[in-house]
Amino acid sequence: MKESSIRPTIRRSIRVTRRAVQVGTFLAFVLIPLLNNYDMRALTGNMVAFNAAGVPLADPLAMLQAAVGSFSVTAVMITGAGLVLLAAALLGPAFCGWLCPFGLLSELVQCLRNKKSGVSGSAKSSGAVFFRPVLLKSGLVAAGLLLILTALPLPVLTQLSMPAWITRFWQHAILLREILWPALWLVPAVLLAEFVLGGRFWCRYLCPQSLLISLAGLAGLALPKRLQVRFTPKACNCPASDRACLAACSLNLNPRKPVAAQMAQCVNCGDCVEACKKRGRALGFKFSAKD
Amino acid sequence: MREFLRPPGVLSEKDFKSRCISCGQCVGVCNYACIAMTPDSLFGLDTPKVFHRESPCFLCMKCSEICPTDALRDVPMEQSxxxxxxxxxxxxxxxxxxxxxxxxxxxxxxxxxxxxxxxxxxxxxxxxxxxxxxxxxxxxxxxxxxxxxxxxxxxxxxxxxxxxxxxxxxxxxxxxxxxxxxxxxxxx
Structure with missing residues (x-):
């Protein structure tokens, strides 16, 4: 029982840690333009592209759009997108669950919705939908890239990036002292739609920026090491009808059915691990290959 | 529309717009706060502009150095x-x-x-x-x-x-x- 003596402390803090990281990321992108304003310019940028003292990080889709629109790539584009995709391959689309400021707001909206309806999690639609979300996003991305290639050589899909709108809003407010109005109505409008429709539909079905990172996460499943939630059937002591872990998942995935298509969508938020904590502890994070 | 320049290192407008992803790093590094971000069109992202009559560019070239997509190319000031x-x-x-x-x-x-x-x-x-x-x-x-x-x-x-x-x-x-x-x- 060596494992269980260590794990509970780790598990207890997953949710708190994650919220802290999410809020911290949100605040970091308020702090960065503030620091820039006071002549500290080692960190610059927003969630489209970011520069941490010379280390570039970038939204892979924005880089792809710029490459397609201009028929050229730069070393910084490859490095920036590459680092993000590498992280996604190793950690899964953890960006969505741990860093994305819109993800945070979307989760809060989902919590609000659950409280209102009295259901903890929309547990009825389980992990039966696999590739459909990825298909929708792929269609959107393909249409965008086609538009860029044929008619409009601008990174148009970046206009659909919610984290970009949120972080650009603060950049505009602090560095340029002006209100970025589209961010003020677009982000709340999408949140309202998510509240009405439920199921975090923007993140799951539409967000084009998440496509490349979830595909990298899918490819990462073939790597010898990749962070994932692992289900140990032997330890599961819940009846089949009990869906504590399923209800905990804000993306309506079924943690007890770890198929690749579903694992690729899992953002490693750890909510199911948290839900299982008081039960059989059949779910846990593992940084390894399949068995 | 107010008269504006593009920050240094820009080539043609079309080339520039196809690369600019609106990351705002040029605004962040500018010591002189001379770069503004305004949208070009309905679908266009905010792109950097220098409203030189309000705040001109002093050619420190930090923006073109940091631009990740070379919408502003990293060139010496003579080629701005x-x-x-x-x-x-x-x-x-x-x-x-x-x-x-x-x-x-x-x-x-x-x-x-x-x-x-x-x-x-x-x-x-x-x-x-x-x-x-x-x-x-x-x-x-x-x-x-x-x-x-x-x-x-x-x-x-x-x-x-x-x-x-x-x-x-x-x-x-x-x-x-x-x-x-x-x-x-x-x-x-």
Whole structure:
């Protein structure tokens, strides 16, 4: 029982840690333009592209759009997108669950919705939908890239990036002292739609920026090491009808059915691990290959 | 729409827009707070602009250095290619010999002093074909004798030679003073 003596402390803090990281990321992108304003310019940028003292990080889709629109790539584009995709391959689309400021707001909206309806999690639609979300996003991305290639050589899909709108809003407010109005109505409008429709539909079905990172996460499943939630059937002591872990998942995935298509969508938020904590502890994070 | 320049290192407008992803890193690194971000069109993202009449570019070149997609290419300041400044020598006090004034404000403030603006005959400020159009001279000129034309707005004829200027026929003093030329697109 060596494992269980260590794990509970780790598990207890997953949710708190994650919220802290999410809020911290949100605040970091308020702090960065503030620091820039006071002549500290080692960190610059927003969630489209970011520069941490010379280390570039970038939204892979924005880089792809710029490459397609201009028929050229730069070393910084490859490095920036590459680092993000590498992280996604190793950690899964953890960006969505741990860093994305819109993800945070979307989760809060989902919590609000659950409280209102009295259901903890929309547990009825389980992990039966696999590739459909990825298909929708792929269609959107393909249409965008086609538009860029044929008619409009601008990174148009970046206009659909919610984290970009949120972080650009603060950049505009602090560095340029002006209100970025589209961010003020677009982000709340999408949140309202998510509240009405439920199921975090923007993140799951539409967000084009998440496509490349979830595909990298899918490819990462073939790597010898990749962070994932692992289900140990032997330890599961819940009846089949009990869906504590399923209800905990804000993306309506079924943690007890770890198929690749579903694992690729899992953002490693750890909510199911948290839900299982008081039960059989059949779910846990593992940084390894399949068995 | 207010007259604006693009930050240094920009090539053609189309090329620029296809690369600019609106990350705002250029705004973040600019020491002089001279870069604004405004949308170009309904679908267009916010792109960096220099409203040189409010706050000109001092060619520190940090923005073109940091730009991740080379929408602003990392070039030396001599190849910034933002535009070109044209001096109206009818207005410039240094050209009016009866005034006996040596203002030299544009010359003193030019980031490429001695190259982009020289002193002809030792005392008459003259904009040469090395001018990259940063807009500083227009900004500092106390009598608004200088106007800066962005590269993207140059008439086709001007792309190879001198800018047509209203003042061409006005004087015989220092002909090079009245015609700026487009900087060579040297960083191909």
């Amino acid at each position: 290619g933002m535009g070109v400044a044209v001096m109206d020598i009818k207005k410039c006090v240094d050209y009016q010999e009866e005034n006996m004034i040596m203002c030299w404000t544009c010359y003193e403030r030019c980031p490429m002093k001695g190259a982009a603006i020289t002193l002809e005959s030792g005392y008459i400020p003259t904009i040469t074909d090395k001018c990259v159009g940063c807009g500083v001279c227009e900004y500092v000129c106390p009598i608004h004798a200088i106007s800066t034309t962005p590269t993207r707005k140059l008439p086709p004829a001007a792309k190879t030679g001198a800018i047509p200027s209203k003042t061409t026929d006005s004087t015989n003093v220092a002909p090079s003073a009245i015609s700026g030329t487009v900087p060579e697109e040297g960083a191909k």
